[in-house]
Amino acid sequence: MIHFEDVSKTYGDFHAVNSINLEIKKGEIVALIGPSGSGKTTTLKMINRLIEQSQGTISINGQNIFTQNPIELRRNIGYVIQHVGLLPHMTIADNIAIVPKLKKWEKTVYLQRVDELLAMVGLDPEIYRNRYPAELSGGQQQRIGVIRALAADPPIILMDEPFSALDPISREQLQDEVIRLQQKLKKTIVFVTHDIDEAIKIADRICIMRNGQIVQLGTPEQILRHPANDFVREFIGEQRMGKLETLPDLKDILIKPITARPNRGLAEGINAMRKHKVDSLVIVDQNEKLMGIVGVWEIQNHFDEEHLLLEDIMRRDFPVLSNTNTLSDAIYLISKHRVAYLPVVNADRELLGLITRASLVDVMANQFGTSQQRNGGVSTAC
Numbered sequence: 027m028i029h030f031e032d033v034s035k036t037y038g039d040f041h042a043v044n045s046i047n048l049e050i051k052k053g054e055i056v057a058l059i060g061p062s063g064s065g066k067t068t069t070l071k072m073i074n075r076l077i078e079q080s081q082g083t084i085s086i087n088g089q090n091i092f093t094q095n096p097i098e099l100r101r102n103i104g105y106v107i108q109h110v111g112l113l114p115h116m117t118i119a120d121n122i123a124i125v126p127k128l129k130k131w132e133k134t135v136y137l138q139r140v141d142e143l144l145a146m147v148g149l150d151p152e153i154y155r156n157r158y159p160a161e162l163s164g165g166q167q168q169r170i171g172v173i174r175a176l177a178a179d180p181p182i183i184l185m186d187e188p189f190s191a192l193d194p195i196s197r198e199q200l201q202d203e204v205i206r207l208q209q210k211l212k213k214t215i216v217f218v219t220h221d222i223d224e225a226i227k228i229a230d231r232i233c234i235m236r237n238g239q240i241v242q243l244g245t246p247e248q249i250l251r252h253p254a255n256d257f258v259r260e261f262i263g264e265q266r267m268g269k270l271e272t273l274p275d276l277k278d279i280l281i282k283p284i285t286a287r288p289n290r291g292l293a294e295g296i297n298a299m300r301k302h303k304v305d306s307l308v309i310v311d312q313n314e315k316l317m318g319i320v321g322v323w324e325i326q327n328h329f330d331e332e333h334l335l336l337e338d339i340m341r342r343d344f345p346v347l348s349n350t351n352t353l354s355d356a357i358y359l360i361s362k363h364r365v366a367y368l369p370v371v372n373a374d375r376e377l378l379g380l381i382t383r384a385s386l387v388d389v390m391a392n393q394f395g396t397s398q399q400r401n402g403g404v405s406t407a408c
């Protein structure tokens with residue numbers, strides 16, 4: 027679809043982009059990533075001829091873009107930049123409709139398109155079409171930037187650090203939005219980012235650049251598993267490359283259980299569950315020794331029997347881990363018994379914490395650099 031053949035961009039003797047070869051396929055999202063000054067923006071802007079290459083050939087669908095009228099070319103390539111570039115004196119609808127108008131679409135057609143695009147990114151057209159950019163939040167403005175690039179339905183979209191000015195929440199939302207839109211629209215998207223997590227999340231293939239050259243091109247999986255050299259390894263972060271043998275110790279990933287004393291009533295039990303948003307309680311004696319577990323269904327089933335205490339309905343027979351077990355033991359037991367969590371005790375059967383399915387997922391995710399919460403200790407809820 028987009029083909030770079032031995033393309034360079036020089037400023038005097040300096041190579042901003044140095045002899046790159048790259049084939050971007052139809053319908054894929056390619057992330058250009060690398061340190062500042064590595065030539066990402068230059069590479070991107072050569073695609074819509076905002077920058078002319080000094081050497082080599084760029085073609086789109088087999089046609090050399092050098093032979094095309096640059097204005098016409100740009101109308102068929104959506105372009106999203108970091109600071110949206112919405113025109114402040116124009117309404118949102120007019121901003122979105124810029125290219126459709128240039129393409130001389132009928133007014134009714136482009137107005138309908140504006141509404142459709144606003145709805146697509148969750149902005150009510152009735153409310154937003156006549157507003158001005160300054161009346162929108164940064165995240166909303168950036169959404170408009172994205173749908174403006176989609177307005178005339180171009181087959182190619184270029185994005186240059188489109189979300190990097192946003193707060194982390196808007197940023198995540200917009201990333202999700204782009205993934206969702208792409209599943210529907212199947213555009214060919216080239217986007218520049220310096221955030222490897224963003225690239226891994228959104229891109230089908232990642233193109234890692236350094237000093238104007240391509241260091242590695244591959245799927246996120248390929249790059250994470252087989253970084254081409256130390257530069258890539260460092261760039262993607264060593265912490266992502268965790269292997270099973272480097273799994274953390276069981277004791278380091280224990281989460282804090284919600285516990286209750288055996289002599290409490292069922293209403294108290296339900297109350298503690300509700301308060302702590304859990305569906306089971308670990309029953310411990312006054313020495314924090316593990317006695318049993320009670321799930322919300324057990325309480326439900328016996329709730330009418332007012333004289334019953336938690337110790338009367340608790341399960342005493344369930345899998346338990348000792349603190350000398352390993353994380354692999356935990357994974358094995360949790361899968362074997364199909365339980366949501368396992369209590370972990372010491373040699374005196376004192377409760378140290380829980381390993382949950384969710385915390386195991388966290389550990390796995392942590393091998394890929396995602397943050398993980400670590401709690402420890404025991405506190406009794408009732």
Ligand SMILES: Nc1ncnc2c1ncn2[C@@H]1O[C@H](COP(=O)(O)OP(=O)(O)O)[C@@H](O)[C@H]1O
Nearest residue numbers: 037041042060061062063064065066067068069
């Ligand atoms: N007009 C220019 N004149 C001279 N050098 C430039 C010009 N534009 C970009 N460069 C240089 O080219 C290199 C690549 O720039 P750019 O593609 O913007 O990097 P990135 O987007 O990866 O941060 C940088 O070293 C930059 O300083």
Ligand SMILES: [Mg+2]
Nearest residue numbers: 066067068218
């Ligand atoms: Mg740049």
